[in-house]
Amino acid sequence: MASLKYWLWLTGRKLSGPLKLALLDRFGEPDRIYYGEKEEYSLIEGITRAAVASLEDKSMDEADRILGDCQRLGLRILTLRDAEYPERLRTVYNPPLLLYIQGRLPLFDEEVAVAMVPICAMFLFFQLLTRRFKSTQLLRIVSGLVYTYVGLVMFLTGVNVGFMPAGQLIGATIAQGENPFLLIPIGMLMGYFIVSAEPAVHVLIKQVEEVSMGSISQSAMRQGLSVGVALSVGIAMLRVVTGVSILWFLIPGYAISLALTFFVPQLFTGVAFDAGGVASGPMTATFLLPFAMGACEAVGGNLMTDAFGLVALVAMTPLVTIQLLGLAGRVRKHLADEALRAELARVEDCVLYYD
Numbered sequence: 038m039a040s041l042k043y044w045l046w047l048t049g050r051k052l053s054g055p056l057k058l059a060l061l062d063r064f065g066e067p068d069r070i071y072y073g074e075k076e077e078y079s080l081i082e083g084i085t086r087a088a089v090a091s092l093e094d095k096s097m098d099e100a101d102r103i104l105g106d107c108q109r110l111g112l113r114i115l116t117l118r119d120a121e122y123p124e125r126l127r128t129v130y131n132p133p134l135l136l137y138i139q140g141r142l143p144l145f146d147e148e149v150a151v152a153m154v155p156i157c158a159m160f161l162f163f164q165l166l167t168r169r170f171k172s173t174q175l176l177r178i179v180s181g182l183v184y185t186y187v188g189l190v191m192f193l194t195g196v197n198v199g200f201m202p203a204g205q206l207i208g209a210t211i212a213q214g215e216n217p218f219l220l221i222p223i224g225m226l227m228g229y230f231i232v233s234a235e236p237a238v239h240v241l242i243k244q245v246e247e248v249s250m251g252s253i254s255q256s257a258m259r260q261g262l263s264v265g266v267a268l269s270v271g272i273a274m275l276r277v278v279t280g281v282s283i284l285w286f287l288i289p290g291y292a293i294s295l296a297l298t299f300f301v302p303q304l305f306t307g308v309a310f311d312a313g314g315v316a317s318g319p320m321t322a323t324f325l326l327p328f329a330m331g332a333c334e335a336v337g338g339n340l341m342t343d344a345f346g347l348v349a350l351v352a353m354t355p356l357v358t359i360q361l362l363g364l365a366g367r368v369r370k371h372l373a374d375e376a377l378r379a380e381l382a383r384v385e386d387c388v389l390y391y392d
Contacts, residue, residue: 043067044116044135045100051091054131056084060092061117071095113138145193149186157182196323204324208331212277220274220332224325228270228351229263231325237315238262245308253308257362265358266316269350270325276343277333283346287353294356297364305363312355317348325351 047057047067059081064070070092078089107114115122115136126132160178164170170178211220232238242258272286298306326347333344 040066040068041104041114041116042097042100043071044114045103046071046095046097048134049099050088050094052088056081056088057134058131059083107137111139145190145197149189149193152189153182153186192319196319200323201327204327205331208328208333209335212332212335217278217332217336220278221271224274224328225267225271227328228325229267231320232259232263232266232316234320235315235318237318241308241311241315249304253304253362258308258312258359261358261362262312262316262355265312265354266321266351268358269354270347272354273325273329273347273350274332276346277329277338278336280338280343282342283349287346287349290350290353290357294353294360297357297360301360301363301367305360305366309356309359309363312359313352316355317352321351322348 044067047060047070050057052060060070060078061067063081064073064077073092075089075093078084078092106112115138117127117132117134122136126136164175208220211217211223238259242255242262245253245258246255275281276283276286294309326344329347330340330344333340338344
């Protein structure tokens with residue numbers, strides 16, 4: 038704690054960042070800078086008289102106040118010399134001498150390992166049993182598992198440290214504004230574009246285009262999903278602001294989607310139900326749901342009845358929009374067939390005789 042006071046004293050001096058780093062390089066530690074003499078300060082290249090005068094101010098009042106505030110708020114202070122200081126931040130130009138941290142960075146490496154061990158064990162068992170994959174294929178599979186492990190750890194860390202708090206803060210900030218109904222258009226806009234960030238969506242629309250041999254294009258699928266998710270987020274924000282029961286939307290929505298199954302091609306029905314599950318993926322659960330929860334808390338609503346249910350709405354609306362896409366295609370085909378029949382009906386029969 039005593040050494041932190043010297044770090045706080047140094048950061049409070051009216052010096053440039055590079056000059057503070059130069060002092061640390063010369064003296065080694067902030068306490069040595071604190072007890073340094075004017076003549077020693079003057080030896081630093083580029084130092085000014087004003088900087089020397091600032092270093093001669095040995096008052097610790099500001100440092101004591103900051104330490105007291107950190108203790109009261111439960112904040113930790115990381116110095117540039119601490120092992121926990123982020124290495125990438127340490128290597129940038131003019132890195133901050135101190136970082137203020139609340140809580141601790143969650144570690145998900147053990148949880149992800151426990152989740153992946155059964156999958157790897159089953160794969161290893163069948164590989165030993167059948168000897169199906171060669172060494173090159175095994176190397177690719179192992180490297181893929183390593184990428185999966187690292188990616189899941191980074192994703193879960195980012196979600197808990199960044200995505201969820203950010204979503205909650207944005208939702209609360211908008212809801213506390215002059216017009217809480219702005220949540221609806223802003224939520225719809227975020228819902229429209231967040232579909233592009235869902236990894237499973239890219240896999241689905243590519244597979245659908247391949248299986249349908251181009252009859253269902255990637256752009257049409259992406260547009261249908263985006264519109265569906267935007268509509269569902271708009272309904273969810275309306276519920277947050279007004280407190281309307283989710284049953285008023287879920288029951289008619291699923292009734293419409295089931296009714297459409299009798300009028301659209303079977304391909305679109307299967308794709309629509311898969312799209313509902315894909316759209317309500319990790320991005321929705323980790324950002325849009327906290328966004329709704331933050332907004333609900335800000336307007337004084339009930340989290341259990343007003344905020345939750347967003348994922349159910351996101352899973353429902355693509356069932357309608359994708360099937361409407363198929364219905365529109367069937368109607369266009371019917372109109373084109375009718376136009377072709379009408380054109381053929383207007384053609385006069387002509388008999389040619391050849392001698």
